[in-house]
Structures are given as C-alpha cells and as structure tokens.
Amino acid sequence: MLSIALIGCGAIGESLLKSIRYDNHLQVAAIVVSKRSIDRVARLAETLAPGASVSENIPDSGIDLVVEAAGHRAIEAHVLPALKRGISAVIASVGALAMDDLAPRLETAATNGRSQVHLIAGAVGAIDAIAAAKIGGLDKVLYTGKKPALAWQGTPAELQFNLATLTEATVVFEGSARDAAQRFPKNANVAATIALASLGLDATTVRLIADPKASTNIHTIDASGAFGELNLTLSNRPLSDNPKTSALTVYSMVRTLQNLTGTLVI
C-alpha cells in the first residue's frame, strides 16, 4: 500500500481522488492545500478520501509518495523539501522545470534524499516514442497546442488578443518550449514534457493557438530523426472544472500511480 500526500485539490486533484478511491494499493493519507481551501477540501475528503488529513503542509511522517497537482509554485514549496526527506514525487506541473535552476535543484534534492521524480506524460502521448527516438538522434521536434479561445483567459494571450471576439484560429505564441512553459504555466506543461523527452527546452519548437471553433484541447507532435518520422494528434476533452486542463492528464496520473504499485507494468 502506497501512502500518498496529494498537493492541490482543484480540477485534477478532485478527479484523481474519484479515480483512485477504491484502489487497494493506494491510500491518500494527506491532502495539502492553501489555507483558504481547507474547509472546502475537508468536506470533499469526507467522501473521496476518508481518513486523509487536510492541511497546508505535508505531514512529518507516514508518507511514501507526494503527488503534485497544484501548479508551478508548489514544486519549490512542497516537492523539493519532500525529495530531500526521501519521499519520491509524481508531478503534473512539468513546466516548472523550465524555471531558472529548478531542474538541477530537483535532481540534487532527489540524489541527496535517494528519492525519484516522476514526470507524468499528462495531456500528451508518445513520450515513450520520442524519448526512444532521441537515442538514435532527433533533427526536429515541433509541438502545437490548440485550445478553445477562452482556455487562454488569464494568460499573456489575453493582453494581445480579444479572445471573446476571435473569429479564426490565431497563433498566440511561437518560440522555444522554455519560453512557452514559463509564459503559459497552466497551458504549456506538455510543451516542457515533450522537450525534456526530446531535444531539450531550448531546441524544441512550440506553437500555441487559440481557436474559437475548437471544443477540445488539440495536441500535435511532429518529430523527425534517425528513427524516421512521428506525427501525433490528440483531441482531448477538457475537464468540466477547468477548460485549460485535459481529462487525459488525470488518467495519465492514475496510470503512473498504478505502475508504481503494479507487478506487470506497461
């Protein structure tokens, strides 16, 4: 039985709790949230994670694994200290690794604590294929993320375009995966995931599109190299609680957790 501390209980966190509620190998022992969310999440926990503590910090003992579904800042605040304590982590906010020196600091913390960081594939697929293709050598990796116009609310795209009145698909960002992940922390985590698995944060190209006609989150990877060519398109349904986030992210997290406790894993 893996004893989990879940960090964040928004769209992904709540959906994750529903998905793993009856898993005999996983026990949510703690849910870590900001002070203002404690009452709301404590009520949720009564049915979705009975017995879990709900507080602002990871408990001092009894936790085997931290599962982050909170946002970039939670990596520094909760994941780094947990790794140093010897607690491994599964993280959704992969884009945080595009920040300054966070990736090497995570590695140092994990080395010192003899723990591990698992970056989920999240809303995208073919991470296994591009990571394998990298071994033979990659020439080009382009990630294109297209979401409904209103999914770009609260991002820099809002300052540049009137999202509510867009009539056609509009490129809101073109550049490196590092810039994309830093400027769109809630919309470009998969850009960082693809980059980290392939050409790296600076050499992986990203295009982000706001499309008033789209009703799903469309992720496309175009890669070429010694292996040949890969062209993948996913059309993901968003979670009802957060149009920025695809439901596949939750399933990917559940799969990661199942693989950590399973005997025959794929």
Ligand SMILES: NC(=O)C1=CN([C@@H]2O[C@H](COP(=O)(O)OP(=O)(O)OC[C@H]3O[C@@H](n4cnc5c(N)ncnc54)[C@H](O)[C@@H]3O)[C@@H](O)[C@H]2O)C=CC1
């Ligand atoms: N890898 C992937 O494919 C994807 C990754 N994500 C990442 O997952 C994160 C969560 O996504 P959603 O659940 O859809 O967002 P959400 O906004 O619905 O929920 C996030 C929750 O975390 C809480 N929170 C924020 N900072 C916290 C902290 N320091 N400690 C504890 N709780 C904190 C918020 O109050 C909120 O309740 C996103 O911010 C993004 O970084 C999101 C979508 C896809």
Ligand SMILES: O=C([O-])CC(=O)C(=O)O
């Ligand atoms: O959920 C998605 O479709 C992708 C996403 O928001 C991200 O990469 O941050």
